Amino acid sequence: MAPDGTSLDSKGERTRRRILDAAASEIARHGVAGSSLRAIAAAAGLKTGSVYFHFDSKEQLFAAVLEEGLQRTLDLLDAALSGQPGEVTAAGRLHAAIHAHAVAVSRLRAYTVVVLAPDPTGAEIAGASFRDLRRDYLDRWTGLVTDAQREGALSGAPDARLARDLLFGAVNAVGLAGRDPDEITSAVSALLGLPGCPPP
Amino acid sequence: MAPDGTSLDSKGERTRRRILDAAASEIARHGVAGSSLRAIAAAAGLKTGSVYFHFDSKEQLFAAVLEEGLQRTLDLLDAALSGQPGEVTAAGRLHAAIHAHAVAVSRLRAYTVVVLAPDPTGAEIAGASFRDLRRDYLDRWTGLVTDAQREGALSGAPDARLARDLLFGAVNAVGLAGRDPDEITSAVSALLGLPGCPPP
Amino acid sequence: MAPDGTSLDSKGERTRRRILDAAASEIARHGVAGSSLRAIAAAAGLKTGSVYFHFDSKEQLFAAVLEEGLQRTLDLLDAALSGQPGEVTAAGRLHAAIHAHAVAVSRLRAYTVVVLAPDPTGAEIAGASFRDLRRDYLDRWTGLVTDAQREGALSGAPDARLARDLLFGAVNAVGLAGRDPDEITSAVSALLGLPGCPPP
Amino acid sequence: MAPDGTSLDSKGERTRRRILDAAASEIARHGVAGSSLRAIAAAAGLKTGSVYFHFDSKEQLFAAVLEEGLQRTLDLLDAALSGQPGEVTAAGRLHAAIHAHAVAVSRLRAYTVVVLAPDPTGAEIAGASFRDLRRDYLDRWTGLVTDAQREGALSGAPDARLARDLLFGAVNAVGLAGRDPDEITSAVSALLGLPGCPPP
DNA sequence: CATGAATGAGTGTTCATTCAT
DNA sequence: CATGAATGAACACTCATTCAT
Numbered sequence: 001m002a003p004d005g006t007s008l009d010s011k012g013e014r015t016r017r018r019i020l021d022a023a024a025s026e027i028a029r030h031g032v033a034g035s036s037l038r039a040i041a042a043a044a045g046l047k048t049g050s051v052y053f054h055f056d057s058k059e060q061l062f063a064a065v066l067e068e069g070l071q072r073t074l075d076l077l078d079a080a081l082s083g084q085p086g087e088v089t090a091a092g093r094l095h096a097a098i099h100a101h102a103v104a105v106s107r108l109r110a111y112t113v114v115v116l117a118p119d120p121t122g123a124e125i126a127g128a129s130f131r132d133l134r135r136d137y138l139d140r141w142t143g144l145v146t147d148a149q150r151e152g153a154l155s156g157a158p159d160a161r162l163a164r165d166l167l168f169g170a171v172n173a174v175g176l177a178g179r180d181p182d183e184i185t186s187a188v189s190a191l192l193g194l195p196g197c198p199p200p
Numbered sequence: 201m202a203p204d205g206t207s208l209d210s211k212g213e214r215t216r217r218r219i220l221d222a223a224a225s226e227i228a229r230h231g232v233a234g235s236s237l238r239a240i241a242a243a244a245g246l247k248t249g250s251v252y253f254h255f256d257s258k259e260q261l262f263a264a265v266l267e268e269g270l271q272r273t274l275d276l277l278d279a280a281l282s283g284q285p286g287e288v289t290a291a292g293r294l295h296a297a298i299h300a301h302a303v304a305v306s307r308l309r310a311y312t313v314v315v316l317a318p319d320p321t322g323a324e325i326a327g328a329s330f331r332d333l334r335r336d337y338l339d340r341w342t343g344l345v346t347d348a349q350r351e352g353a354l355s356g357a358p359d360a361r362l363a364r365d366l367l368f369g370a371v372n373a374v375g376l377a378g379r380d381p382d383e384i385t386s387a388v389s390a391l392l393g394l395p396g397c398p399p400p
Numbered sequence: 401m402a403p404d405g406t407s408l409d410s411k412g413e414r415t416r417r418r419i420l421d422a423a424a425s426e427i428a429r430h431g432v433a434g435s436s437l438r439a440i441a442a443a444a445g446l447k448t449g450s451v452y453f454h455f456d457s458k459e460q461l462f463a464a465v466l467e468e469g470l471q472r473t474l475d476l477l478d479a480a481l482s483g484q485p486g487e488v489t490a491a492g493r494l495h496a497a498i499h500a501h502a503v504a505v506s507r508l509r510a511y512t513v514v515v516l517a518p519d520p521t522g523a524e525i526a527g528a529s530f531r532d533l534r535r536d537y538l539d540r541w542t543g544l545v546t547d548a549q550r551e552g553a554l555s556g557a558p559d560a561r562l563a564r565d566l567l568f569g570a571v572n573a574v575g576l577a578g579r580d581p582d583e584i585t586s587a588v589s590a591l592l593g594l595p596g597c598p599p600p
Numbered sequence: 601m602a603p604d605g606t607s608l609d610s611k612g613e614r615t616r617r618r619i620l621d622a623a624a625s626e627i628a629r630h631g632v633a634g635s636s637l638r639a640i641a642a643a644a645g646l647k648t649g650s651v652y653f654h655f656d657s658k659e660q661l662f663a664a665v666l667e668e669g670l671q672r673t674l675d676l677l678d679a680a681l682s683g684q685p686g687e688v689t690a691a692g693r694l695h696a697a698i699h700a701h702a703v704a705v706s707r708l709r710a711y712t713v714v715v716l717a718p719d720p721t722g723a724e725i726a727g728a729s730f731r732d733l734r735r736d737y738l739d740r741w742t743g744l745v746t747d748a749q750r751e752g753a754l755s756g757a758p759d760a761r762l763a764r765d766l767l768f769g770a771v772n773a774v775g776l777a778g779r780d781p782d783e784i785t786s787a788v789s790a791l792l793g794l795p796g797c798p799p800p
Numbered sequence: 801c802a803t804g805a806a807t808g809a810g811t812g813t814t815c816a817t818t819c820a821t
Numbered sequence: 822c823a824t825g826a827a828t829g830a831a832c833a834c835t836c837a838t839t840c841a842t
Contacts, residue, residue: 012801033234037837049839050802058837158387162374166387169373170366177365187358187366193393212825237812249813250827258812412822433634437816449818450823458816558787562774566787569773570766577765587758587766593793612804637833649834650806658833 016054018044023065028109032062060127067130073104074137091153091195094144098171099185105175138164153195216254218244223265228309228376232262267330273304274337291353291395294344298371299385305375338364353395416454418444423465428509432462460527467530473504474537491553491595494544498571499585505575538564553595616654618644623665628709628776632662667730673704674737691753691795694744698771699785705775738764753795 022043026035037058041048055061080100084093141164148154154163167188174184222243226235237258241248255261280300284293341364348354354363367388374384422443426435437458441448455461480500481493541564548554554563567588574584622643626635637658641648655661680700684693741764748754754763767788774784 015801031231031233033231036835038835047803048837049804052838053801155390155393157390158383162379162383162387163391165374165377166370166384166391170370172373173369174362174365179362183358183362184366187362190355190357191363191366192391193355210825215826236810238810247828248811249815249829252813253826415822431631431633433631436814438814447824448816449825452817453822555790555793557790558783562779562783562787563791565774565777566770566784566791570770573769573772574762574765579762583758583762584766587762590755590757591763591766592791593755610804615805636831638831647807648832649808649836652834653805 012054015044015046019046019051019054019061020065020068023061024069024108027062027065035062037061063127063130067127067133069108070130070133070137072108073101074133074140076100076104076107077137077140089153089195090144090147090151094148094153095185095189095194097141097144098167098188099181101168102171102175102181102184105172106178106181109176141168148194154192212254215244215246219246219251219254219261220265220268223261224269224309227262227265235262237261263327263330267327267333269308270330270333270337272308273301274333274340276300276304276307277337277340289353289395290344290347290351294348294354295385295389295394297341297344298367298388299381301368302371302375302381302384305372306378306381309376341368348394354392412454415444415446419446419451419454419461420465420468423461424469424508427462427465435462437461463527463530467527467533469508470530470533470537472508473501474533474540476500476504477537477540489553489595490544490547490551494548494553495585495589495594497541497544498567498588499581501568502571502575502581502584505572506578506581509576541568548594554592612654615644615646619646619651619654619661620665620668623661624669624709627662627665635662637661663727663730667727667733669708670730670733670737672708673701674733674740676700676704676707677737677740689753689795690744690747690751694748694753695785695789695794697741697744698767698788699781701768702771702775702781702784705772706779706781709776741768748794754792 019040022040023035026040026043029035030039037051038048040061041051044051051061055064077097077100080096081093084096138161142160145154145164145167146160149156149160149163158166170188171184175181219240222240223235226240226243229235237251238248240261241251244251251261255264277297277300280296281293284296338361342360345354345364345367346360349356349360349363358366370388371384375381419440422440423435426440426443429435437451438448440461441451444451451461455464477497477500480496483496538561542560545554545564545567546560549556549560549563558566570588571584575581619640622640623635626640626643629635630639637651638648640661641651644651651661655664677697677700680696681693684696738761742760745754745764745767746760749756749760749763758766770788771784775781
């Protein structure tokens with residue numbers, strides 16, 4: 001018990017986290033449909049039934065996993081952008097965002113798979129707050145792409161959302177395949193011809 | 201019955217096809233792990249057990265789905281490239297290949313999802329001939345990308361396989377989301393700055 | 401077709417026999433409950449459904465197997481006893497019967513398992529004529545044992561039917577295990593102290 | 601709950617036993633191949649799936665049945681022989697062993713069927729410890745038979761293992777048929793002419 | 801908090817059986 | 822005669838879920 005009476009790391013809280021982590025890695029390995037509560041519980045060092053003390057159902061647990069993963073991804077994006085000097089170019093901000101997303105995919109793997117998928121396997125699983133976070137994240141990205149297009153750093157031909165989804169698809173795929181975020185980021189930037197990257 | 205006595209479209213063959221199609225769309229919707237033989241059989245207008253007259257196991261059925269989808273994708277690529285005049289540029293051939301892949305994803309949906317994934321959910325499911333086809337397809341693409349890089353139409357910075365996988369990821373993601381193949385193709389070409397497409 | 405118009409070996413008759421043989425060896429290997437029509441048909445070089453042209457059901461096929469096995473066993477007993485000179489002793493006839501039974505078990509294996517079993521696994525399978533044959537066979541044996549007891553060659557303590565069943569159990573068990581019929585016969589005779597066999 | 605806090609007869613333990621018993625009687629009635637988990641579960645007052653809380657698979661359950669049955673049979677043999685005064689004859693010990701075996705068959709029925717069968721239907725089912733127990737039991741019996749033969753109480757003509765298997769076959773068959781162990785024992789002793797039993 | 805024990809619906813798979821061809 | 826194709830019931834087994842302890 002912490003001296004201030006509030007134990008942020010209560011036993012229950014720590015168990016809950018262990019379950020979340022186990023669920024995330026299980027999802028990463030076998031997908032949402034292929035993950036069983038039994039395996040998750042075992043990986044968390046619990047018996048199956050005990051999970052129900054911390055989560056009301058499998059769906060709710062998975063929703064929590066997705067939400068948390070998305071939240072952390074958002075945090076990474078925030079950190080990356082706020083770390084930038086104000087007067088940076090739109091291309092620079094897009095570059096930073098791509099890197100942040102690649103890092104998120106690499107770190108959180110399963111947590112993030114769902115971000116882009118238009119109809120994620122677990123769509124019905126995700127709760128309202130997940131959908132809000134997702135919308136938030138997507139909108140931020142749309143803005144970044146639009147800015148880059150206005151700045152002339154990115155082709156204005158495709159509409160911003162399509163460009164954004166292509167970017168997500170590219171980064172997610174190779175990121176989940178285990179590629180290094182730095183490598184991914186520079187490859188994408190080079191292919192897009194983002195200013196500040198060596199032209200072909 | 202065909203006049204020569206052999207009915208190429210025998211009842212069994214037609215049923216087999218119905219099962220394959222049902223399986224493909226089921227996989228597209230719920231993923232390999234989330235697809236049940238019961239649902240597939242029902243969608244094909246059969247009782248569950250009847251599937252076993254045509255396929256030895258769920259694994260084998262899925263392997264057949266993957267293999268057939270990949271084969272059709274390869275055929276589309278062949279058709280697209282052989283339809284090109286010989287003296288076309290590497291950029292032109294890459295453009296055609298992107299379009300073919302987008303069309304494949306759009307037409308075959310589930311059949312093609314697996315092409316890129318380095319460790320597709322159904323990796324253990326796919327048979328040797330599937331792996332051969334996959335290697336074939338990937339190698340063809342590596343060649344296309346390399347040529348375009350040599351020609352200067354594509355940044356030479358990322359290694360060819362990484363560039364190829366980024367392309368796949370991008371096209372697969374938005375293709376599965378239902379975007380029109382033409383739209384996808386021109387968007388990708390524009391973003392890559394492929395010659396013959398309007399710069400920003 | 402034979403010249404007399406009756407083809408005892410018509411194609412159908414030969415197929416029927418192949419099925420019976422396949423069923424018998426399948427039963428010998430996996431027992432009644434463990435034998436599948438599919439495997440039997442395959443062993444007979446047929447597709448499963450074709451069996452139904454020759455037998456109305458699995459039960460009927462098995463009944464035919466059992467009946468035929470028992471009939472052949474009875475024939476062996478007849479041959480053994482009728483081959484004996486009339487004035488032979490009861491002990492001699494019992495000896496001959498034991499040998500005949502051992503030979504039957506060795507030759508027919510599965511066919512014969514059911515003879516003794518009071519509630520054979522396939523009891524409900526066997527038809528009325530099988531039960532008649534069985535009763536016939538058992539009664540013949542009861543007579544042989546009784547005669548041997550009256551003659552003093554066999555202990556009169558146990559009632560004849562119990563003695564008979566003990567004999568059956570003994571011979572069946574080791575016979576099914578693959579022991580040579582001659583070996584079995586002389587071992588049993590020696591243990592029983594039947595006259596004409598070396599005492600310990 | 602026992603006063604020491606450990607309930608040796610916990611609910612789970614009692615259920616496990618109910619399943620074992622149900623399985624044994626099911627095997628006795630329909631054989632290993634003919635026994636279904638459904639029927640066993642129903643007989644134990646459970647739903648099918650619940651069996652899997654106590655046993656990992658049907659095979660493992662059956663192995664447990666066989667092992668336990670054989671162990672109890674061995675215990676009965678031990679008790680019977682150790683209850684004998686030391687200076688008893690080999691014939692007397694054999695007599696006691698026959699009785700013990702008959703009692704085991706009568707009490708445990710299905711549990712014991714497998715003892716003799718050289719290739720029991722469930723051979724592949726039985727685990728290593730079952731095979732060890734079986735070897736143990738068979739060796740003990742071989743010794744008993746050999747001693748009786750050396751003593752002259754049993755014909756030395758057949759080799760000891762064959763004699764042993766004939767005995768098993770005889771006792772098992774009539775024992776499973778429901779005969780009284782005492783009756784069986786005296787019948788066998790009389791037929792073998794074991795000393796201390798009335799000659800014919 | 802966590803477990804032991806059970807459930808019912810679901811999974812893939814096998815089987816005996818039927819019947820048009 | 823025999824097969825190709827289908828069926829429905831059964832099978833072993835898994836899973837999410839519940840609840841007394």
